[in-house]
Amino acid sequence: MLSMVARHANDSIFLSDKDRRIFWVNDSFTRITGYTLEEAMGRTPAELFNSPNTDVRTIEAIQARIEAFEAARGEILNVTKDGREIWIETNIVPVHSDDGDIEMFVAIERDITATKKHAEELAIARQKAEEGSRTKSAFLATMSHEIRTPMNGVIGMAELIGESALNAEQSQYVKTIRNSADSLLKIIDDILDFSKLDAGKLEIDPVDFAPGPCILDVIDLLRQKASAKDLYLDTNFNTRLPAWLRGDDGRLRQILINLIGNAIKFTKTGGVTVDVSHQKTGRKFKLSIDVRDTGIGIAKDQLGHVFDHFSQADAATTREFGGTGLGLSISRLLARQMGGEIKVHSVEGEGSTFTLIVEMEAAQEHVPVAKDDEAIETPENLLGLRVLLAEDNATNRMLVERLLAKYQIELEAVSNGVDAVQAVGRREFDVVLMDMSMPRMDGIAATRKIREQFGQGPQIVALTANAFSSDKAACLAAGMDDFLSKPVRRAELVSALLRARKRLDEQPVTRKFG
Known part of the structure; x- marks a missing residue:
């Protein structure tokens, strides 16, 4: 019976004496290697199967085990009788006599060529996928930068024009420019967010925050949008929310802006109601927010x-209401990353209810103190601040100069990283507004040069169209102190300068200049 099993096994089996000379083989040995028993008898496996491409280290490792009278396993490249190279998984077991001597070796070998080839193909496919992912990320980063740079000029200049003396018709034109630019920016942000979420690279950043004010801030932000369509926007807190929770308040705002914004967009009469409640289990809080509208359903x-990528109910909806169809997809992915979900109930023609559930933790022991609004419109807060602007785009240089004109700031501008480094060496600046992408020397390299040559030096704030979190990490790693993504508003820019001045006042350092 054992002989029959050996003869009919799919694996190659052969027996060799203590000198490793073959004296018996099964049928699979002949099928796999091409050698008959008569051709193999009296010869060693090395004489039959080794080729110039066989790994010497593998042979030596197997030989060492055999010489120690121990079982040997391994994968080895063999050559068949007709010259084909095949991968073999071998298992060689010594058979001992009663007095402990080696009587013979039993070798069981399996052809794993197809498995090896498949593994190589998978490795190549994985490498191509990774290269494709890197190419996609590089493309998105480039597109983000190339689109955000002119968008910074469009939105910034529209903001400046809006502050000038305009008649009603001109104000409407400027408002249209701003709304159109904001819509385009929202599309860009949606695509970037979706790409990062799809690749699993968008991280949740938990902080201690007040959930009630966070939700009310979103409501206040969108109330004007609802009023413009003569819609009501009501909020009901059905349970008394904790004063503080720990979670990503920025992502919660993003989800709510998507859900409530959509409800307003798809509602023509009536309005939107937001119902808020929570449940507590230990230190975990489950926040539930229903967004009900009386819209088209x-x-x-x-x-x-409705949660599919680039999907809306139908083509007519897209034509009438616009949008990318990414908002709900992104919101659901974010909710799931926050331990929750988004569900929908809707009746066509009567309205929809989107239910957001997210999981939060109790706030830390030391509850943060609410910050007073910084007086960003008070010029004396920035009086005499010495600022260097490193920006290669002439429109953006002019925009920053106009945005900061009323703050009595000493502003100097250069168009590349080399000039930025030289300017810092020539004069003492408090703050450098540093673009990342510039000719001759980029902002990252310029920042490193400044830190190497002048120590702590000025506060360096990235002012860039590169909007990925990896870009922010790269800026901070290079020695920058803050990060602003274009297009930048006056309030954001002034707030960053105020933060920089505060850091300078609180942490005085010995600076090396000239």
Whole structure:
């Protein structure tokens, strides 16, 4: 029976004496290697199967085990009778006599060529996928930069024009420019967020925050949008929320802006109601927010697709209301990363209810103190601040100069990183507004040079169209102190300068200049 099993096994089996000379083989040995028993008898496996491409270290490792009278396992490249190279998984076991001597060796070998080839193909496919992912990320980063740079000029200049004396018609034109630019920026941000979420690279950043004010801030932000369409926007807190929770308040705002913004967008009469409640289990809090509207609703056969990427109910909806179809997809992915979910109930023609559930933790022991609003419109807060602007785009240089004109700031501008480093060496600056992408020397390299040559030196704030979190990390790692993503508003820019002045006042350092 054992002989029959050996003869009919799929694996190659052969027996060799203590000198490793073959004296018996099964049928699979002949099928795999091409050698008959008569051709193999009296010869060693090395004489039959080794080729110039066989790994010497593998042979030596197997030989060492055999010489120690121990079982040997391994994968080795062999050559068949007809010259084909095949990968073999071998298992060689010594058979001992009663007095402990080696009587023979039993070798069981399996052809794993197909498995090896498949593994190589998978490795190549994985490498190509990684290269494709890197290429996509590089493309998105480039597009983000190339689009955000002119967008910074469009939005910034529209903001400046809006502050000038305009008649009603001109004000409407400027408002249209701003709204159109904001819509385009929202599309860019959606695509970037979706790409990062799809690649699993968008991280949740938990902080201690007040959930009630966070939700009310979103409501206040969107109330004007609802009023413009003569819609009501009501909020009901059905349970008394904790004063402080720990979670990503920025992502919560993003989800709520998407859900409530969509509800307003798809509602023509009536309005939107936001119901808020929570449940507590230990130190965990489950926050539940229902967004109910009296809008157009969603057809039953479309309900299963509202969270699909680039999807809206139908083409007519897209034409009438616009949008990328990414908002709900991004919101659900974010909610899931926050330990929650988004569900929808809708009746076509009667309205929809989107329910957001997210999981939060109790706030830390030391509850943060609410910050007073900084008086960003008070010129004396920035009086005499010495600022260097490193920016290669002439429009953006002019924009920053106009945005800061009323603050009595000493502003000097250069167009590349080399000039920025030289300017810091020539004069003592409090703050450098540093673009990342510039000719001759980029902002990252310029920052490193400044830190190497002048010590702590000025506060360096990235002012860049590169909006990825990896870009922010790279800026901070190079020695920058803050990060602003274009397009930048006056309030954001002034707040960054105030933060820089505060850091300078609180942490005086010995600076090396000239």
